Amino acid sequence: MSAVLPHAPLSVLSPSPAPVALRLDGVTKRHGAGGDAVVALDTMSFAVKKGEFVCVVGASGCGKSTMLNLVAGLDTPSAGKVTVAGERPALMFQESALFPWLSVEENVAFPLQMQGLSRKARAARVAELLHLVHLDKFAKRRPHELSGGMKQRVALARALAQQAELLLMDEPFAALDAMMRDHLHSELETLWQKTGLTVVFVTHNVREAVRLGDRVLLLSSRPGRLVAEYQVDLDRPRRIESPEVARLARTITDRLLEAARAAA
Numbered sequence: 426m427s428a429v430l431p432h433a434p435l436s437v438l439s440p441s442p443a444p445v446a447l448r449l450d451g452v453t454k455r456h457g458a459g460g461d462a463v464v465a466l467d468t469m470s471f472a473v474k475k476g477e478f479v480c481v482v483g484a485s486g487c488g489k490s491t492m493l494n495l496v497a498g499l500d501t502p503s504a505g506k507v508t509v510a511g512e513r514p515a516l517m518f519q520e521s522a523l524f525p526w527l528s529v530e531e532n533v534a535f536p537l538q539m540q541g542l543s544r545k546a547r548a549a550r551v552a553e554l555l556h557l558v559h560l561d562k563f564a565k566r567r568p569h570e571l572s573g574g575m576k577q578r579v580a581l582a583r584a585l586a587q588q589a590e591l592l593l594m595d596e597p598f599a600a601l602d603a604m605m606r607d608h609l610h611s612e613l614e615t616l617w618q619k620t621g622l623t624v625v626f627v628t629h630n631v632r633e634a635v636r637l638g639d640r641v642l643l644l645s646s647r648p649g650r651l652v653a654e655y656q657v658d659l660d661r662p663r664r665i666e667s668p669e670v671a672r673l674a675r676t677i678t679d680r681l682l683e684a685a686r687a688a689a
């Protein structure tokens with residue numbers, strides 16, 4: 426008999442949901458203790474699907490970096506639970522944090538060495554990654570010989586070398602000029618589509634969030650709470666200056682201002 430029971434569990438009736446790469450369940454983070462404690466995050470819950478590109482926006486001090494540190498395992502929540510599927514996530518910051526004494530190829534090879542890859546396998550993988558970020562010709566250069574955008578591409582190649590399934594990006598393009606940033610948006614989008622990575626991208630720039638994200642999460646300040654989320658159903662690739670991106674960015678910015686006024 427194959428009839429579906431009227432009270433069958435939902436999982437029997439619906440197709441299995443997409444696997445989750447990251448989940449926060451009621452996560453609270455307090456910095457400090459007693460009367461001086463700062464509640465940086467307050468009972469935050471959300472999930473990110475495998476392969477999803479999620480952007481997080483919020484006013485300064487809303488706990489974006491605190492949240493990334495918890496997900497990266499650099500800090501522990503005061504309450505609630507952070508669940509990350511797979512290996513330790515890779516992190517990328519506003520400053521490229523490259524080793525200045527190592528060449529571009531040595532920087533990218535560093536995580537591969539930690540993974541115990543042979544010299545030959547490392548060289549092959551480094552060449553592949555540098556090709557992916559269009560830096561083949563700069564393998565022997567040192568970080569101080571590169572532009573800001575090139576350094577961020579090396580940092581991206583090094584993050585990819587970690588073979589993490591989840592890439593956490595903390596305002597990675599904030600220090601770059603608009604043209605370089607637009608260029609890196611396209612490169613990152615292509616890489617993300619090629620690799621199937623899950624990306625959590627923190628930014629102050631709402632247009633950047635709409636340009637890149639499948640979804641935009643909006644945090645309020647003091648304490649950091651998830652106040653709204655927006656599904657971005659615009660076709661890719663998007664242009665940051667397009668009317669569609671500008672329109673949704675306006676809606677999100679209005680909500681952001683409302684949240685800031687409520688927190689003031």
Ligand SMILES: Nc1ncnc2c1ncn2[C@@H]1O[C@H](COP(=O)(O)OP(=O)(O)OP(=O)(O)O)[C@@H](O)[C@H]1O
Nearest residue numbers: 456457463464465484485486487488489490491492
């Ligand atoms: N180690 C710490 N000790 C005490 N307070 C902290 C600590 N780290 C962060 N905070 C406080 O927690 C709150 C959230 O900080 P966090 O750096 O996570 O915010 P943010 O959204 O990343 O800020 P920004 O956008 O300015 O980078 C702030 O009020 C900050 O002052």
